[in-house]
Amino acid sequence: MAVNIRELSKKHIPFTGGHRLCAGCGASIAVRQMLAAADDPVVAGVATGCLEVATTIYPYTSWETPLIHNAFENVAATISGAEAAYRALRAQGKVEKEIKFMAFGGDGGTYDIGLQSLSGAMERGHNMVYVCYDNGAYMNTGIQRSSATPMGADTSTSPAGKKIPGKPGHRKNLTAIVAAHNIPYVAQSTPAHWRDLVLKTKKALTVEGPAFINVLATCPRGWRIPDDATISTLRLATDTCFWPLFEVEDGEYSINYRPREKKPIEEWMKPQGRFRHLFREENKHLLEEIQEEVDRNWNHLRRLARDEVE
Amino acid sequence: MSLAQQSGENRMALTGNEAVAYAMKQVNPDVVAAYPITPQTEIVQIFSSYVADGEVDTVFERVESEHSAMSAVVGAAAAGARSMTATSANGLALMWEILYIAASNRLPIVMPVVNRALSGPINIHCDHSDSMGARDSGWIQLYSENAQEAYDNTIQAIRIAEHADVELPVMVCQDGFIISHALDNLYGLDDETIRAFIGTRIPRYSLLDVENPATFGPLDLQDWYFEHKRQQAEGMKNALDVIPAVAKEFAELTGREYGFFEEYRADDADVVMVVLGSTAGTAKDVVDAMRADGHKGGILKLRVFRPLPAAQLVRALQGKKVAAIMDRAESFAASGGPVYKEIRSAIFDCEQAPMTSNYIYGLGGRDIRPEHIREVFNQNLSAAETGHIDTPVRYLGVRE
Numbered sequence: 047m048a049v050n051i052r053e054l055s056k057k058h059i060p061f062t063g064g065h066r067l068c069a070g071c072g073a074s075i076a077v078r079q080m081l082a083a084a085d086d087p088v089v090a091g092v093a094t095g096c097l098e099v100a101t102t103i104y105p106y107t108s109w110e111t112p113l114i115h116n117a118f119e120n121v122a123a124t125i126s127g128a129e130a131a132y133r134a135l136r137a138q139g140k141v142e143k144e145i146k147f148m149a150f151g152g153d154g155g156t157y158d159i160g161l162q163s164l165s166g167a168m169e170r171g172h173n174m175v176y177v178c179y180d181n182g183a184y185m186n187t188g189i190q191r192s193s194a195t196p197m198g199a200d201t202s203t204s205p206a207g208k209k210i211p212g213k214p215g216h217r218k219n220l221t222a223i224v225a226a227h228n229i230p231y232v233a234q235s236t237p238a239h240w241r242d243l244v245l246k247t248k249k250a251l252t253v254e255g256p257a258f259i260n261v262l263a264t265c266p267r268g269w270r271i272p273d274d275a276t277i278s279t280l281r282l283a284t285d286t287c288f289w290p291l292f293e294v295e296d297g298e299y300s301i302n303y304r305p306r307e308k309k310p311i312e313e314w315m316k317p318q319g320r321f322r323h324l325f326r327e328e329n330k331h332l333l334e335e336i337q338e339e340v341d342r343n344w345n346h347l348r349r350l351a352r353d354e355v356e
Numbered sequence: 357m358s359l360a361q362q363s364g365e366n367r368m369a370l371t372g373n374e375a376v377a378y379a380m381k382q383v384n385p386d387v388v389a390a391y392p393i394t395p396q397t398e399i400v401q402i403f404s405s406y407v408a409d410g411e412v413d414t415v416f417e418r419v420e421s422e423h424s425a426m427s428a429v430v431g432a433a434a435a436g437a438r439s440m441t442a443t444s445a446n447g448l449a450l451m452w453e454i455l456y457i458a459a460s461n462r463l464p465i466v467m468p469v470v471n472r473a474l475s476g477p478i479n480i481h482c483d484h485s486d487s488m489g490a491r492d493s494g495w496i497q498l499y500s501e502n503a504q505e506a507y508d509n510t511i512q513a514i515r516i517a518e519h520a521d522v523e524l525p526v527m528v529c530q531d532g533f534i535i536s537h538a539l540d541n542l543y544g545l546d547d548e549t550i551r552a553f554i555g556t557r558i559p560r561y562s563l564l565d566v567e568n569p570a571t572f573g574p575l576d577l578q579d580w581y582f583e584h585k586r587q588q589a590e591g592m593k594n595a596l597d598v599i600p601a602v603a604k605e606f607a608e609l610t611g612r613e614y615g616f617f618e619e620y621r622a623d624d625a626d627v628v629m630v631v632l633g634s635t636a637g638t639a640k641d642v643v644d645a646m647r648a649d650g651h652k653g654g655i656l657k658l659r660v661f662r663p664l665p666a667a668q669l670v671r672a673l674q675g676k677k678v679a680a681i682m683d684r685a686e687s688f689a690a691s692g693g694p695v696y697k698e699i700r701s702a703i704f705d706c707e708q709a710p711m712t713s714n715y716i717y718g719l720g721g722r723d724i725r726p727e728h729i730r731e732v733f734n735q736n737l738s739a740a741e742t743g744h745i746d747t748p749v750r751y752l753g754v755r756e
């Protein structure tokens with residue numbers, strides 16, 4: 047499978063501008079890249095969250111493809127039902143077209159409140175692609191921590207206080223949890239590596255059965271970065287191995303991006319206002335702890351991918 | 357209602373659950389997504405066998421929870437599929453959030469509800485606290501007295517839900533265990549007649565109509581939300597015309613007539629008991645016995661609770677001396693149960709409004725026996741004479 051930017055740029059992407067997502071919001075860039083990857087019509091679902099509230103304000107919609115928003119925690123079940131309807135009506139000859147099904151949920155709607163719905167849909171084997179756009183907090187409701195929030199981040203429910211320095215504990219490894227469902231395709235990506243994201247979306251749409259892509263997406267408001275720092279910040283996430291790009295195809299892990307030189311995690315954290323307090327003298331040990339966790343995860347991934355580990 | 361057999365009907369001995377599962381098989385929905393819970397479980401199991409034996413064309417999703425069952429049927433119905441699920445009690449409670457969303461999206465989902473007490477404490481037996489709690493979720497609610505009615509209501513529900521003037525989901529309620537697990541004699545139509553009666557669903561919009569993409573469930577703020585709620589309320593109002601029209605067509609096929617409610621010896625009654633579900637059967641027997649002794653009792657068995665047929669209730673109850681209103685649910689208002697409140701308010705403006713009394717009974721499957729019903733009539737017949745009710749809200753058959 048090859049991706050050609052010239053071809054892609056000619057494609058009509060059924061997601062218009064004029065929506066109310068903030069400038070630099072990673073979610074909209076991810077959605078555009080992923081919809082551009084689809085060759086067949088897509089029926090999409092979106093969980094409650096920034097992506098939904100900012101793109102569907104009645105009587106307007108940014109979606110030029112059929113879309114359903116049901117609730118916060120159930121986009122997987124909702125799209126699984128639409129896909130079931132498709133199978134039923136297709137078998138009866140009432141629908142002829144090839145149609146793909148994609149569900150989009152934020153980290154809150156996926157790692158936390160929607161985990162059960164996601165797990166159920168993946169286990170049942172629906173022919174659908176679930177996309178988590180992970181911006182590391184409940185952004186729509188004002189930057190509350192989720193189980194995807196990086197350790198130490200200052201959020202409105204894990205504030206960097208005098209006693210507790212931001213979010214305690216490391217992130218949940220959702221991609222591994224979904225991979226444990228033994229579905230045909232699981233991957234991690236980010237729109238900063240557009241070719242990687244488009245290619246993975248194409249693969250996910252091609253496999254028979256469920257696919258899952260976890261996409262790191264910035265939130266300039268929540269991360270406290272400038273609007274135009276989205277791509278550079280996401281690149282640093284992969285260059286520090288905070289967010290490795292990998293895929294799991296029928297259980298086989300492969301790493302899709304190895305930074306020439308793995309950068310220290312501080313380089314990713316430093317430009318983000320949500321980590322500012324961690325650079326104070328008394329919190330330095332936390333930076334070390336975070337670096338250790340990144341290294342541990344990266345090495346673990348390399349072992350899974352049968353990469354040599356130093 | 358008589359069991360007059362029309363041509364082409366089959367006599368069957370089925371439990372309420374079997375009757376409803378059989379109705380679902382005959383409806384042959386495009387999608388069913390369901391999760392088991394006592395006393396509804398059998399419906400899911402029986403339907404699973406129909407699927408396993410290839411007796412239906414349904415795509416059947418055994419989801420991981422009722423929340424996902426309702427979410428999946430919302431997705432399926434939005435994609436144009438005729439979609440069903442079934443549940444009880446805690447399962448219905450887990451669906452709660454999505455019940456409102458299903459109704460506001462005007463999705464004609466039909467859901468058998470096998471009434472069971474809502475936890476806690478946990479209890480698997482019949483009362484109406486589950487569906488009564490969902491009475492304002494925007495679903496039409498039909499209540500059934502026996503397996504025949506559960507079957508007939510399920511078939512009619514498809515037509516009501518999908519009617520272009522309604523487009524709302526319907527709950528078809530039957531009493532857990534008392535109906536769901538009791539063997540009953542009933543008549544069923546053959547598959548062809550049912551399929552001709554229900555036709556095929558023609559959705560107004562569909563997710564699968566990729567040439568005409570629509571956004572379902574958008575964010576709807578101060579400038580439009582109210583209009584959409586107003587339209588939804590109109591759909592419920594229209595159901596007051598559609599429900600009798602569908603019942604009329606159904607009666608032409610079966611001879612079984614369904615109104616918003618059934619009146620039993622209520623014409624000249626002094627005391628009319630207003631009751632839902634299986635208790636009506638017991639109450640009818642008691643009324644017969646009382647009539648033999650010269651006491652004028654009657655029954656108004658409410659079939660349609662949502663929409664509430666207020667005008668018809670006024671016509672039926674005005675001029676009566678007392679309406680004794682039975683609630684198999686407690687609403688913790690410290691002033692009576694939900695059916696009582698609704699009926700009382702419906703008849704408030706009627707010219708010769710009867711006095712009203714309320715009996716909360718049968719919670720958690722507590723048996724309701726003829727002597728309890730008799731007690732209600734006795735109390736209210738004396739009230740009819742004295743013109744006075746001292747204790748409007750009472751608990752029936754409970755240790756105080």
Ligand SMILES: Cc1ncc(C[n+]2csc(CCOP(=O)(O)OP(=O)(O)O)c2C)c(N)n1
Binds near residue numbers: 095151192
């Ligand atoms: C059942 C329920 N609980 C809480 C909410 C409130 N709520 C709406 S969106 C949201 C957070 C969304 O976070 P995420 O999924 O990460 O998406 P983001 O806004 O960050 O894009 C919350 C808590 C809700 N709509 N429904």
Ligand code: SF4
Binds near residue numbers: 097100
């Ligand atoms: S708050 Fe963050 S996630 Fe939400 S629209 Fe703005 S940038 Fe995007």
Ligand SMILES: [Mg+2]
Binds near residue numbers: 154179
């Ligand atoms: Mg988020």
